[in-house]
Every structure is written in C-alpha cells, then in structure tokens.
Amino acid sequence: MKVRTDEFKARSAETTKNPRRQASLKLVYDGLHKGRIAAAEDTDDWEDQRDRARAIKWHTINNLDYYLDLLDKNVRANGGNVYFANDDAEARDYVLGVAKANNVKTVIKSKSMVSEEIGLNEAFEEAGINPVETDLGEYIIQLAKEAPYHLIAPAIHKTREEISDLIQEVAGGPRQEDPQDLTDTARALLRDEFRKAEMGVSGVNFAVAETGSIAIVTNEGNGRMVTSAPRVHVAIVGMEKLIPSMQDLSTMLRVLIRSATGQRISSYVTVVNGPRKAGEEDGPDEFHLVIVNNGRENLLKDAQLREAMLCLRCGACLNACPVYRKAGGHAYGWVYPGPIGAIVTPVMTGKKVGRDLPFASTLCGACKDACPVKIELPTLLLRLRSDLAEGKADPKEKSSPLLERVSIKAWRFGVQSPMRFALAGRLSSLMMAPLSRGGWVRWLPPPLSGWTKSREFPRIAGKPFRARFRKKQR
Template sequence: MTTEIDGKQTGVLDRSRLALQDDFLRAAVRFTADRLRGKKRIATESLGNWETWRERGMQIRSHTVANLDYYLAQFTENVEAAGGHVHFADDAAEAAQTVMNILMEKQARSVVKSKSMVSEEIGINHLLEEHGIEVVETDLGEYIVQLARETPSHIIIPAIHKNRRQIKDLFTEAGGENLTTDTKTLTAFARNTMRNKFLRADVGITGCNFGIAESGSVVLFTNEGNADMVTNLPKTHIVLMGMERLLPAFADLEVMANLLPRAATGQSITTYMSVITGNRRRGDIDGAQEMHLIVLDNGRSRQIGDAKMQSVLNCIRCGACLNVCPVYRQIGGHAYGSVYPGPIGAVLSPVLNEGEKYADLPYASSLCGACSEACPVKIPLHDLLVHLRQRHVEHGHTKTMERLAFRGFKVAFSRPNRLNLAIKMARLGQKALVRNGHIESTLGPLKGWTAGRDAPTVAKQSFHDRWRTLQSELQTQHNHALEPKAERGGDVE
C-alpha cells in the first residue's frame, strides 16, 4: 500500500524501515508473539490429535466456501425466518452506506461496537463520525487504538504496540482523572466509561465469527463480555459479516470452538461464546428488538473458483500466522498499511483490492512457511504469497531495473558458456566491494541486502570447475591403480 510519510508516497518497505527504528514496538510484538505461541503449544498438546482437528477444520471451511451460494441462501432464509433483515453489499462503500441508512431510519445518535475486522475494512467509524454520530469501540484494545486514531496492529490484540504509559495518556485525554499506569486503574476507567455508553446507545454493531446456515444464527467469540452488552442493550443490532464466514451446521461449530481459541490466544475455550438467532422473541428477557445482517462481498466472490486463491477464504481470523511470522515480529502490524496485517494480510489485502495499492505486500515475507504450519485450517499461505508475486510480475508492477536484471539472468542462465562468463565477470567485479571475506556495499542494487546482513562473495572456483578437477583426480588415481606393479617400479619375484 502506498501512503504518505512526511509528504512522500511510501510502500511497505519504507514503513518497515520506520517500524525497525521503534525499539519498544519490536520488543512488545516479540514478547506478545512468544507468549501467545507458547500458550498455543500447551493448549494444542492438551487437546491431542491437533493435526486431525486441523484437517477437519480445513475440510469444513473448504466445503463451505466451495458451496457458498447454497449455504448463503440457506443462511439468509433462516435469518429472515427468525425476524432478521439481511442486506447484501458488493463493496465497502455499499456496506457503509447500508449501515448509515439503518442509523438514519432509527435516528440514532450513539453507537457502541464490539470488535469487528469487517467494520475496519469498510471504515465505518470515520463515516459515522463525519455524520456527527458518536461511535465507541467497547473492546478494550479497540478502544485504545480508537482513541489513538490508529488501526489495529494485530487481529486479536489490537493495541499490542501500546504500553501502559501511552494508554494512561490516552485515557487521561479522554476524561480520566488522577489516573496511574496501574492496570486495575486503567481497566476500571475503561469499564466505567463503557457502562455509560452501553446504557444510552441507540444501536449496537458487531462482527460475526461464524454464521450457522442451518439455523440462521450468528456466533460471537469474545473474552471481555462486551459483545453481549452490545447485542442486548441497544434496541437495534447490526451484524457485519464477510460473506465467507459460514458454517453449515452447529456440529461444525464444535470443531471451530476448539480450533479458534487455541490457535488465537492459547485458550482451551473462549471466555464468551454468544449465539444469536434473530430478533428478541416474546418471553425473551434480553436481545435486540431488531437485527440487521449486512453480508459483505468486497472482492471475496472473485476468489471462488480460483484454484490458487480460493483457500484464502477459509481463514477464521485467529491471528496465529502473525505470531510465528519473522517479518511481523520485527515490524508489527501498521507497517503493512492494511486493515489485515501479517501473512494473512499480505495475501488477503491484494486479492480483495486489485491493482497496485497492496501489490507490494506479498514481498513482506521470508517464505519460511511457518504461517502455513500455524494455520488451524491449513491455508497454504506461503504458496499463495508466491502466486501473488508471480501475478504481480505478470501485471507489470515491477520496477524497470528489476525487469532488466531478470532479463539479464535469463540471458546468462540460458547457455552454459554465458553463465560461466557471467560468473568470471562477477568474480572480477566484486573485488572492489569485498571486505573481510564478504561484500559490503552502501550503493547500488546490493545496498538493500548489505544494510542488514553480509552478502556472500562469488567463490574463487565454481562448483563445475571443482567437479571437473575432482573427476580428473579420481580418474588419475583409478588409472594408477590399474597399472602393473612392474611398471610402477614395484618388486618382482
């Protein structure tokens, strides 16, 4: 993604350089990622047969996405049968406008939200604020980044990059008095603030972890209980759901209820799992009087039928790939410039937004494959990253010098004699750059490599030359062994 830093257009590389200068950010991300990864290991080992669970999760998600038209129709029919209203949005702008239409109809002036990546994707907070509607994030991490006017830097832990001093300053500016950096003091302020917002909110907005097609139910996984307040206290409840977030039946939810919390936070089970089916019915003691479900496409349907990319829709937004990624570990989430950071963001953002905007994100990866191994539904993320790089090249988004360099490689590698000549020229040309046995360069095409690591030198002798020499030596030894002893000057009886 290209954004501006000091008035200049930047991409993921420039943002990464800035992130690498933030020692606190890097330490905080490493600490939290290590902690989550350790907890996940313990939680998955205690479950047993983790790979079997992963395989079943992959099968459920792949089947659902492959038959998404059927399950969407079934889900829609059951939501409406339970009294809910279903709206389909082709893109982010249509989804945001649908939310606005509902709020205008209800004459809403106050909105409370539970954590939702789709709401970030469509930028609903900014739109509501522009129309003078108060909108408050009720998840603690989301509330912190909202006050900081930032986007989440982690799918599960939005404020991973903030310390207690920064949070205290944000809360003080928001109206907190005599606050300290004590965790209990800060959470007490947030809790008291949220309680007042819950009680007077006109509309509640949530995301949707899973929609159950057979019943039209919406399932929410949370650890703070705020989603229950958002869905029950306001009279109107709006659900924002990516079109792929369905499960065929409640039996499939058992698998996801074991996979998601373990992969995300290392919990055996999430603290709150709320299942909402339609509007409040006669005799119910809680629940919204009216529920609206907005189903977002925004580029998702383009991936269906694509043999390479369809599996990205299997994602259950656990964030496990972020916790093992060596690139995310060093630069955090904001360097990706996208709502979705980490390996899943490096795949999802370019496919949901065609063009050059996020075309550089697939290069923000070492292709080590750790993300694919961590994914609880076995999305081959490293393969998808390679495919997107290939697509990036085919669409002509690479720089002129890069294209020329690879044309040069093609010429050199197409003929053995050309390759040998190129190696000899490189061996001579490197002499001015070699220091202490490796290449050091702050200029030219090598500077990006040598700024952070040692570049290897071209060997004094190529493998093929060494092989020919070895073959010659072996042949000489063989011939010598076959000579009669008399000819070699040995004893004769």
C-alpha cells in the same frame, strides 16, 4: 478505509528503526505464537481438527450461494433482518438507516474488522451518532485515531505510557500506568456507555446457515454486552464467514481460538439466534445481519486465490511471520496485515496497489504451518508475484523492471554450465574480498546496495564447497 499499501517500504522501515515498536512485536511472538504451539500440543487430535476445519470451509465456500440463501432464510425465520451489501457504501448506508430509524445516539461496538473496511465509525460520526469501541484494544486505537495493528490484538503496538496518555485525556484524574488501573478506568468509562446505548454493532466469527445463528468469540465480555444490553443489534459479516451446521462450531471454535490466543477456549462464546424470543427477560428486539461483499468476489472468482476465503482471521500467520514481526501492522496499509493481508488486500481492493505486499514475505512457510485451515499462503503469494511480473495484475505496470530481467537472464546463463558457475563464484569472491571484513560484506555498489542498506551480505567462499568436498573424500 483508505488503502495505503504503496507506503509499505517507508512505513516498515520506520518501524524497524523504532525500538518501542520492535519490543511490542516481540510480545506477539512470545505470547500469541508460543501460546498457539502449546494449545496445539494440548489437543489430542490437532491435525485432524485442522483438516476437518479446512474441509468444512472448502465445502461451504464451494457452495457459498446455497449457504448464503439458507442463512438468509433462517435468520428471517428467527425474526431477524438480512441485508446483502455489495460494497462499503451500501453496508454503511444500511447500518446508518437502522440507527436513524431507532433514533440512536450512541452505538456500542464489539470488534469487527469488516466495520473497519467499510469505515463505519467515520460514517456514524458524520451522521452525529457516537460510536464507542468497547474491546479494550479497539477502544485504545479509537482514542488514538489509528487503524488496528493486529487482527486480534489491535493495540499491541501501544506502550503503557502511550495508553496512559490516551486514557487520561478522557478520564482526567491522576495519571495511571499500571495495566490493571488503566483497565479499571476503561471499564468504568465504558460501563456508562453499555447502560445507555440504544444500539450494538458486532462482528461475526461464524455465521451458521442451518440455524441462522452467529457466533462471536470474546474474552472481555463486551461482545455479550453489545448483543444483550441494547434494544437493537446489528451484526456485520464478510460473505465468506459461513459454516453449514451448528454442530460444525465445535471444530471451528477449537481451531480458531487455539490458533488465535492459545487459550483452550475464550472466556466467552456468544451464539446469537436472532432477536430476543417472546418471554425472554432481556436481549434486543431487533436483529440485523449485514452480509458484505466489498471485493471478496475477486477472491472467489479465481480458483486458486479462492483459498484465501477459508481464512478465520485468527492472526496466527501474523504471529509466525518474520516480516510482520519486523514491519508491524500499519505497514500493510489497510485492514488486514501480515501474510493473509498481503494476499487479500491487493485482490479485494483491486490490485492496483503497487508491488510491495506480495513481496513482503520470505516464503519461509511459517504462516502456512500456523494456519488453522492450512491455507497455502506462500503459494498464493508466489501467484500474486507472478501476476505482477507478467503484467496481469496491473496492465499499467510493466512486467518486471529491465534490470531484474537482465539479471535473471545472466543468472540463467551462469548456472547452466558447471564451468561458468565455478568461474562466477571465483570472480564474485575475488570482487568481494576488498569489501569484506570477517567474512561479511557491509557495502555493495548499486544495484546490489539495496541488500546492504539494512543488513550484511556473507562473502562468497574463496574455495567452493565442491572443491572442499572432493578434498575430504580423498
């Protein structure tokens, strides 16, 4: 998928001015964020579960070569095939090869963010194969020809009117706006695809090295259809999604699902142990696991940024983030939005993607609090900012702009002596006086106008706190 991270400012500005998108983003907070908090409260040893999940993932990532080797051996022992893909083109070509070898005309897909990364649907279409997204949200954005807006709620930005237009265009018939009717229509349309598809493509939530299994978490049942109805199943997994043992699934599923939707468990968890075994009544004859690098090694190489590989893609950091909830998912310009996207996108895609993403954060830390595996998201964002400022991230990009460096120097000079600090405060307050009304400044001259373009600035108090405090003490 094309990287469009340099458009963050323009696209987020558009979203902040769109009341319909802002209303959708509120749903993310009220539904998913509050749901996560309730589910955590309903789990006796929630913090222990998070710590344990974090430890399991760190152990796996630090020994990733060992567990990749083991996973490969065990998937093969189960009768499946494994393909290691270094980049998006290799992954696409392999999956297309499997489809062609099986004369596939229709592919049913359950949610896979990695398949978005590698542009799989476009590749299928070019090859004359019909890819059908079957998660309702993914189906909606496939009809709209858009990218997912959220890791687990891909079409959360679409209003029912917009969805109604999209579904009616395919289904014909009378216009429906009730979510139940729209879902029923989509169910009927997709049933036909489930019946006839020769191949299913799924993502993977966890790949279990010891048993060569993959676990898929879904609510709609499409994940079960995709892994059970067609003759061929291809699962695509980012190389970080491994866990050592099947027994580790209990902890991992708990923290993933409760952080993602606030459910105690999802309607379905499907653990696939390779192709159908002899004697089984149904299930695919062929199973393929495609393990994808596609820039993940850039994270792995860096002892600090490596922590981003613990990510379970639950979306909790998006729901918690005040910036995501204003800027919206498309502003981040690639597959992974929100705080985790602001970290993995520049690093995986090679960092030459401008300054915007690492700065799209207030560093409030809500993302870290929400993260099921306690990733130090604010620290990692600061690290990327520092790389940029020091010209390490992109040699072509000069370190911070002259104005910023001069301002910081001036600031340092000002705050190093109490007298200078007090004087600066007095001066700023006096200068702001003619611009402020009711204690708020609506307009500041350049270069400070960037702030007042979208919000007000509180007038600096005429009498500093220290003076008032001294007076109180007397």
